[in-house]
Amino acid sequence: MEVTVNLGQRSYPVLIDQGIAGTLPAIISEKFPNRRFAVVTNTTIAGYYKSLIDLWEKNLDCSLITIPDGEQYKTIDTWKSILDFLLENRFERSSVVVALGGGVVGDIAGFAAASFLRGIPYVQVPTTLLAMVDSSIGGKTAVDHPMGKNLIGAFHQPSMTLVDTNFLATLPHREFISGYAELFKYGFIGGKDTFNFILEENEAMLKRESIPLLDGIRRSIQIKANVVSEDEFETKGLRALLNFGHTFAHSIERFFNFEQVLHGEAVIWGMLCACALGEKTGTIPQEMRSAYKNILDHLPVPALPSVPDASKLYSYMFSDKKVSSGKLRFIVPTLPGQSIVKKDINEADVLSVLSSIFKAD
Numbered sequence: 001m002e003v004t005v006n007l008g009q010r011s012y013p014v015l016i017d018q019g020i021a022g023t024l025p026a027i028i029s030e031k032f033p034n035r036r037f038a039v040v041t042n043t044t045i046a047g048y049y050k051s052l053i054d055l056w057e058k059n060l061d062c063s064l065i066t067i068p069d070g071e072q073y074k075t076i077d078t079w080k081s082i083l084d085f086l087l088e089n090r091f092e093r094s095s096v097v098v099a100l101g102g103g104v105v106g107d108i109a110g111f112a113a114a115s116f117l118r119g120i121p122y123v124q125v126p127t128t129l130l131a132m133v134d135s136s137i138g139g140k141t142a143v144d145h146p147m148g149k150n151l152i153g154a155f156h157q158p159s160m161t162l163v164d165t166n167f168l169a170t171l172p173h174r175e176f177i178s179g180y181a182e183l184f185k186y187g188f189i190g191g192k193d194t195f196n197f198i199l200e201e202n203e204a205m206l207k208r209e210s211i212p213l214l215d216g217i218r219r220s221i222q223i224k225a226n227v228v229s230e231d232e233f234e235t236k237g238l239r240a241l242l243n244f245g246h247t248f249a250h251s252i253e254r255f256f257n258f259e260q261v262l263h264g265e266a267v268i269w270g271m272l273c274a275c276a277l278g279e280k281t282g283t284i285p286q287e288m289r290s291a292y293k294n295i296l297d298h299l300p301v302p303a304l305p306s307v308p309d310a311s312k313l314y315s316y317m318f319s320d321k322k323v324s325s326g327k328l329r330f331i332v333p334t335l336p337g338q339s340i341v342k343k344d345i346n347e348a349d350v351l352s353v354l355s356s357i358f359k360a361d
């Protein structure tokens, strides 16, 4: 299966299949003949996928750069260690970075590729569900700063993304659910057909049944590719739709110090809040309420460590980097599979939604 991200001369394919990672040397040597490759991965993936990496090393002129595992290492220091390696080992403008990992590896390796010698090509090989349906497409690369997440980075599109769903076999359950939140999100923005698909295949996908999951991943990638093709730099408002549930989610993550709650877990709570806000502000037509109840009933809602405080959550929303001129922006659902961006929602409505969703039993 192939999806194209259409960006003129910078267009690129997203190849999606089970077991496709074994064929990476042939695929990328054809696209980049006679090049040197630097494969960036982390310690966990290097352990699980040693034989795959050995196969790549045997069939490509490539070096392995292994970074520590975890968001806490998505830093300037780790980025610099990748650049140091590339410089010390005399990689050149013609060289290619391959990012093998989840969103952390993809973002940091992508940023290294964006900045090394003013930018060299890179290929994304996502190994988490979140990276497959979200971070490996769209060209956002970044590292974190003590002041906040993803504050230093660049838009730099990959030359290719290779999605092999076999990687999901080793993904821990919480990480799977976290990525699934992003896949589920496309049900709110990807049109009625996707909305219905997610309702029908939710349980099968949660059981990691390969055919529906592959289909769900392909559909998600297609939607993300369409949005990125239309609004690469998030200037037309379309790409903002991908942040459905995220204004709430970011404040939940911040409430728990970015430590106890995974991003996608917060997104699930954020989607519940976004739907409640839609209902509160009347963007969900009365007759659609039951369709929405149906989809919300299918959300795999994770437990939170404690009940977050509504007013604190609200205040944290203003430190989100997507706040513009001090105005909060919410994505709220309208018809099944459709959502809109709203900037004029008042504080009382948001607080009321937060208090109704987050209450002690």
Ligand SMILES: NC(=O)c1ccc[n+]([C@@H]2O[C@H](COP(=O)([O-])OP(=O)(O)OC[C@H]3O[C@@H](n4cnc5c(N)ncnc54)[C@H](O)[C@@H]3O)[C@@H](O)[C@H]2O)c1
Pocket: 042, 044, 045, 048, 069, 070, 071, 074, 101, 102, 103, 104, 105, 107, 127, 128, 129, 130, 131, 134, 135, 136, 137, 138, 139, 140, 141, 149, 150, 167, 168, 169, 170, 171, 172, 175, 178, 263
């Ligand atoms: N660039 C973008 O557009 C974009 C979009 C969304 C999120 N992000 C970023 O993505 C990051 C989160 O990504 P993530 O959820 O993939 O987390 P992650 O990269 O930290 O991976 C989660 C965990 O799973 C492990 N792992 C990865 N693949 C595995 C596999 N196949 N088997 C077993 N373990 C595996 C990792 O080592 C890690 O411990 C955040 O930094 C976020 O800011 C970027």
